Amino acid sequence: MKRVALTKRVAVTRPAKFLPAAVEYLRSKGMEAVPVPMMEMVPRKNGDVDAFLERLSAGQVDVIILTSQNGFLFLLERLGDDVEHFLGLVEGVRVLAIGPKTKKALEAHAIWAKMVPSTYSSEGIVKEFSFPRKHVEVLRSDHGNPVLIKGLEAGGAIVHETILYDIVPLKGEAQEAFVREALAGSIDAFTFTSTMTARSLFMTAESMGVLPELKSAMNAKAVAVIGTPTAEFLRENGVRVDVVPRNFTFEEMIDDLAKAL
Numbered sequence: 001m002k003r004v005a006l007t008k009r010v011a012v013t014r015p016a017k018f019l020p021a022a023v024e025y026l027r028s029k030g031m032e033a034v035p036v037p038m039m040e041m042v043p044r045k046n047g048d049v050d051a052f053l054e055r056l057s058a059g060q061v062d063v064i065i066l067t068s069q070n071g072f073l074f075l076l077e078r079l080g081d082d083v084e085h086f087l088g089l090v091e092g093v094r095v096l097a098i099g100p101k102t103k104k105a106l107e108a109h110a111i112w113a114k115m116v117p118s119t120y121s122s123e124g125i126v127k128e129f130s131f132p133r134k135h136v137e138v139l140r141s142d143h144g145n146p147v148l149i150k151g152l153e154a155g156g157a158i159v160h161e162t163i164l165y166d167i168v169p170l171k172g173e174a175q176e177a178f179v180r181e182a183l184a185g186s187i188d189a190f191t192f193t194s195t196m197t198a199r200s201l202f203m204t205a206e207s208m209g210v211l212p213e214l215k216s217a218m219n220a221k222a223v224a225v226i227g228t229p230t231a232e233f234l235r236e237n238g239v240r241v242d243v244v245p246r247n248f249t250f251e252e253m254i255d256d257l258a259k260a261l
Helices: 016-026 048-057 069-090 101-107 121-129 145-153 173-183 197-207 211-219 230-235 252-261
Strands: 011-012 032-035 037-043 063-066 094-097 135-141 156-167 188-191 222-225
Touching: 011 016, 016 032, 016 230, 016 252, 037 069, 037 197, 048 069, 048 135, 063 069, 063 230, 069 101, 069 135, 069 156, 094 101, 121 145, 135 145, 135 211, 173 197, 173 211, 188 197, 197 211, 197 230, 222 230, 222 252, 230 252
Parallel strands: 011 032, 011 188, 063 094, 063 135, 135 156, 188 222
Antiparallel strands: 037 156
C-alpha cells in the first residue's frame, strides 16, 4: 500500500501584515502555514525624523542606508505632503538598500539605490561598504543590529541613526493558543524572521509556565530563522537552529526549510 505523505505544518511568527503573503508562499511549496503574529511595528512620532530632514536639507548627508522596506514606508507616512520635497533632496545623495525588497520599494518612488550588499544583512553592509569621512544616515527600527553602526564608524563614517519604528512583542489569546498547539506536537517546523519574534514567543511561554516544555517541543522539530542574531538568540536559549538562509529573505528561508523537512 502506497504511503501518503502528510502536509508539513510550518509556524509563521511574522507581523500580521505579512501573514497572508507568507501563507500563500507556503501553500505554493506544498506546506500548510500556522500563522500567528508575535510582534507588531509601531511608527515613531518623536522629532528624530525632523532632525534627519534638517540635516538632509542642509546638505549634511552623503549616504542614506535603509535596512527594511517597512522603514521606508513608515518614513513616507511620516512625511505626508512633504514626500515630493524629500524625493528632491534625496536626488543628490547615495542610497544603500539592505536587500532587493527594500530596493524595489525605493524604486517605486524613483529613488535609485545603487548599493545593495550581496548578503542582505548589517554584517553584509559592513563587510562590503565603507564610507570614510562621509556623513551616513541609518534609518531603521529600534531593534537594529549594533554591528552596523559600530562597523560603519570603525570604517571612518560619521553616523547618525534615526529610529523610524519600534518593534513591540505581542501577547494574548492567539499567542497562548499557538504555544499550546506547539506543545501538542502538531507543528512540524518553526520559523522566525527576527529576534523579537522568538523572544516574544518565549515571553508568552514563560508567562504560561511552560517555557522549558516549549523549547523541548521546538527541538523535536525543525527550526528556520532569518539572520545571525536570531540564530544566536535561539541557540543561547537552548534551541537548535536547522536553517539559516544565505540571503535573509522569507522566501529563501522557506525554500531551504522545504529541503530540510
